[in-house]
Structure formats: structure tokens, C-alpha cells
Amino acid sequence: MTQPPSQQPPQGGFGAPQGPPQGAPQPPHQAQPPQAPQTPPTAQPPAGPPQTPPPGQPGYGYPQAPGQDPGGYGYPQAPGQAPAQARGPYAQQPGPYGQQAAGPYAQQPGPYGQQAAGPYAQQPGPYGQQTQAGYGYPQQQYPGAPVPGGPAGSGGGGGGGLLKGKPAVLGAAALAVVLVVGAGVWFAVGGGDDDKKPVANTGSTAPSGSPTVDEGNGDGDGRAVDDDLNAGRKPGEAKVLWLQTNDVDLPRNGADVYGPWIVGDTVVKAMYRGIAAYSVADGKQKWALPLPADVCATPHQPTADGKIVLGVKNGTSDRADCSDLQMIDLNTGKAGWKKSITKNGTWDLMSDIGLAISGDTVTVGRTSNSNAFRVSDGKELFGKPSGNCQPFAFAGGPKLIAATSCRTDDLDNPQHQVQELDPTTGKAKWTYQPPRGWEVKKVYSVSPLIVSLTHKKKKQWSIIALKENGTLRSQLVSDKGDKLSTDCGHDFSIFGEKLEGCSGVAADANTFYIATEADSSGTGRTNKVVAFDLNTGKTKWKADAPAERVLQPLRMEGGNVLLYMEAKYDKGGAIATLPPAGGTPSVVLQHPDGTTRLESSFFTSKIAYAGGRSFVMSGRISANNDEKEKEQKTMMVFGK
Secondary structure, X not given: OXXXXXXXXXXXXXXXXXOOOOOOOOOOOOOOOOOOOOOOOEEOOOOOOOXXXXXXXXXXXXXXXXXXXXXXXXXXXXXXXXXXXXXXXXXXXOOOOOOOOOOOOXXXXXXXXXXXXXXXXXXXOOOOOOOOOOOOOOOOOOOOOOOOOOXXXXXXXXXXXXXXXXXXXXXXXXXXXXXXXXXXXXXXXOEOOEOOOOOOOOOOOEOOOOOOOOOOOOOOXXXXXXXXXXXXXXXXXXXXXXXXXXXXXXXXXXXXXXXXXEEOOEEEEEEOOEEEEEEOOOOOEEEEEEOOOOEEEOOOOOXXXXXXXXXXXXXXXXXXXXXXXXXXXXXXXXXXEEEEOOOOXXXXXXXXXXXXXXXXXXXXXXXXXXXXXXXXOOXXXXXXXXXXXXXXXXXXXXXEEEEEEEOOOOOXXXXXXXXXXXXXXXXXXXXXXXXXXXXXXXXXXXXXEEEEEEEOOOOEEXXXXXXXOOOEEEEOEOOOOOOEEOEOOOOOOOXXXXXXXXXXXXXXXXXXXXXXXXXXXXXXXXXXXXXXXXXXXXXXXXXXXXXXXXXXXXXXXXXXXXXXXXXXXXXXXXXXXXXXXXXXXXXXXXXXXXXXXHHOOOOOOEEEEEOOEEEEEOOEEOOXXXXXXXXXXXXXXXXX
16 A cells, blocks of 8 residues: 555554654544444555554463563572562473463563563554564464463562561461362451451461471572561551462363452452352452363453353363353352353364453453353343454443454555454444454553554564544654563463453543563662553653662552552552653552562462452462462452
8 A cells, every 4th residue: 555645643552662753643534333234344544554553462372472571470590590580380281182382371461561562563563654673572372372462461570588476377278179269368457556366267268387487598588487477567568368378189281360359348359160259358268169160261351240261171171172161150159050061063163262341241262263142041132243354352331342353365564454243243333444464462441442452474563542433533753762561471372262351541521541671770670651642642750669679550540550569579569550641650558568578479460459459469379299289379358
């Protein structure tokens, strides 16, 4: 395609441009409402060559390029190795289906941008701007694997010395033998100036073991056995409300932890062959539901009334598919309807799927096939549509957004689309079509709609904002030297992509907030939050993290940007906020310095904040042996 001289693409772009942009990208022709439900019109691609994408991290289990830092937030450390460079326990494990030599968790990227810039640098994006080095793509190791743009696995670092204190009381630990999900819980009610005696759980569960003492070999967590987690707590610091340890016998390669989902006064997580709920106040188990096989897929959020649909494998063998759906009421733990997804032909491959919930609809996406069911009763609402373009992944929430792939004569030059669907009928309200070769990888926000695009062949990444009618609103253009970073998880998939669930980003009606890669050139790692104007795509402001701290946007709350401030070796993490006009972060919940080593030790940690409490949850549990497996921490909760 050619472009008129008046619309020549500017130089500069996402990542670190060579110079300031010389203009905004030209929007495509506006999409019109569909005239016929079966064939929604498409927004025309921009009349010009591709423009700058932001350099992005690999994510959603995508293997990382050689030489990149695989560290994870709390991954096991080798003796003498700094936490940020710690390698995960999965580096040389067999792949999940036997095809790969390296397991799905080998060399995962960290969540806050510790990794070196990858090879996806100095490339033009889909709308014609230039970019510099930034968070790049890995080399493709799994043929056919999706390549998300921008996201990364969880990571971080921290350290600390051995701390001793009052005995802690253990509770809410092992479940009955018939249940497969459970957790050991430390009640951390003493310490500091609080002289109240810890109260043991009086329920029927047995207490679990304490975490190990750090003996200097890298196996301990830096705390003494029977330690009171709140001993020595400083004025203004939050309490550790409870600490949960694993008590589930897992397979050799461990298991992913899904969630957390917070419903009222309950926090819920799923792992391996079960799902369980705990009181947010003290960690006591409220209910637990065993499942017949492994949990293999979950949506990012449940329905407004607390119902969720899980993907469960249809057997326990290595050849089992992720083809069974189980509805569960998270308020009560009661199982609702169960369905097996009907296979739509020989090539309907369901080794992995992606789930998303919008209203009372749950969608099931995978390569070239899709289904949607009503969450309340399991009725199938719509399936694979007719036509050349097929949905393969979805993002839910207040709108149902689909990524579709159109059949072409060149597999290396795909044609993707973005659509908003009616969640009841599956009919497209509008269609946006990016330039050929650009693939839809993540949806950072549904409302406003912000989409991550990648160009696999050219090794490029871009972020665009779309209007309510599906036409191009803007393409984000970063300032020189800004290397943007997101955290889109660590799970590996070939046939079922998940568009939602990225952290490190937030958005309101007119602004998109994203963290930069952590800079380690000074005395300690630090980064900043960048705000982009969604109407122009240009930077509005930047907010530096405090010295030697790393910030990660979580979401919007009360008009402010809610942030997690990563723990460092001598300082606890924190929940903070930034006003929409920028400025200095304000801490709303300071985690205690005395537990920083524990806070930093969670595998691929997930952070949530609700009701004045912060939740740090492990994204995966695994260890070298059964004893160490039962010592792995699954969740830590802070509050005032």
C-alpha cells in the first residue's frame, strides 16, 4: 500500500523512538453497524505502512529467548544468587504433552520488567512509526504457539536475614483425605505492641508444618520455625493476617494455582484437582470441592453474582483434553451444571482452551473453533459461526470482545480481526481489521478498548485504542528510552489463547497507564508509570517509583491508579495509588519489613487488593520432593 505525502508515517514510536513523532497515525475508515448478522463489515486498515509497536515481553507461557532473565517473583534461588536472577524449578522438565524437551515454565520472564531487552527492537509498528530496543519477543520454540505481545511471566526479587520471634499458631491446614485442595494457614495475630495470644483454629482440620529455617543453602525462607510473623512490626505497618502453605500432594511437575477470586468475605483459588475458599479475615477454610481431574482453564473473573465456570480435563491420563466445563457457585462451593464440549471435527484440538465471562455468558476459545454457554444453566448460546473468519479467543467483562482469524493463502502472513459480540447471540456489532500480518494477542482493557498487536515475522509489538464503534482511536507512542512492560502470566498454550488477565496495566475513560521495565543501572532496581492519552496516543505524564522500588499498576480504584510496590531485600511491599494527573505514589497499605523475604518468595506471584487487604498468591506450586512441596507458600494476606 502507498500513502499520500501528507500522510507519510512519522519517525519514532513505541519503545524508544529515534526522535519525536511528526504526527499521529491516520485512522482507518470507520466501521459501520453490520447490515447482516452473518457478515459484519470490517474497518479498513490504515492507508499506509505499519507504524511503531511498543517492545513487549513474552507472555502466557511463551518461551523466552536465550540470554533473557527467567527470574520469577519468588522463584527458588541458587545459593549466592540474587533473587531477581533466580531460575524456576521447571527449566528442564518434559513438556505438558510430551512434544517439547523444555517444560512450559522454562525460563519464564518476571512480572516487573527485570529481563533484558529482547530481539523485538527497532522495528516499525502497524501504523508506520519507528521503535528502539525494548521488551522483546522470544525466539519461537514451539511451532504454532501463540505469541502474546508485551506480557511477561511473574518475577521479582528480594532477600533478607534470619528473623526470630514469638511462636506462631498454625491452623486451617490439611483437609480430609477425600478432598484434594487444602492449605496450611498460619494465624499471625501477635507481635509488635499487640500482646494478645494467638488463637488456634478450632475446626476439624489438622495443623500444618511451619516453613523451614534458612540454613544458608537457599532452601529456607529466612524465618525461624514457630516464628511470629508480626514480631517487631513497626508503627504504620500492616499486619500479616495469615499465611497459607500447601498441603496437596501434587504431581512431579507441580501445578498451576488459579485465582484469586474474591467474593464478599471469601477468597477462592483452584489448583490441581480441586477448588477451595477461605475467609479473608483469618484464612479458615469455608468450603472445598474436589474435582475428578486437573483444572486446566479459568476465566479472569466470575459473574457479578459469584459464579464461575472452570475448564477441567476429561480424564487423568496424559492424553486427556481440556474439554469439560464445570460451573461452581463461589459463594457456597456448590457444583452446578457440567458439560463436555462437543468436538467440531478432527482438527478441533482441545488440549488447552481459553475461557472468558461477560454477563451471563462464558465463552470457550481455541484455534478455529469456539462455543458460548449460559453461566446460570449451561445452555449453549452459540457455536462456531459460518464464514471465512473464526473467533479463537475472547475477553470478557462489561463487553464481549473476540479475536478472529481469517483463512488466507499464507500462514506466515495472517489476517486477524477484533470484534465486539452480542454475548447472547454471538453476532458481531462491529469489526476492526488491522493491517495484514498483525495478530491480536492481548486485550489490556475492554472499556475503554485497548488491544495489543504483534507481528511475528517482523518481531514487532504495538498497542492500539479503539472507539466504541470499532474504529481506530489512537496508537500509543512512547518517548525515547521508555521500555514498556506488562505481566500477562506464565501459562503455556498452543491451541487455546487467553486475551485477558494481564497486570501491569490500568485504564480509565481517556488514559492508559502502564509500567516501564525496571532499570538496574543504579544502586537498585526502579521503574516508572507512564500515562498515555487515548485520544492522541501520546504520553501525558510519567511518575517515578520511589528510589530502588518497582511499581506495577493493578487497576483503577476510586478514580486513582491502584499500584503494587514490589518488596525489596530490606523493605516490605506496599499497595499505593497515583492520582489521574500523576505525581508521587501514596502508600495505602505498607507491608511489614520483617516479612519481606516471605513476600518475595512466592512463585510467579499474583497480587490482589480488596476490602483494605492485600493478597499475595503463588501462581504455581512445585518442589524437588514431597516434604518441600508441603512447605511451599500459597497465599499471604496483609491488613490493618
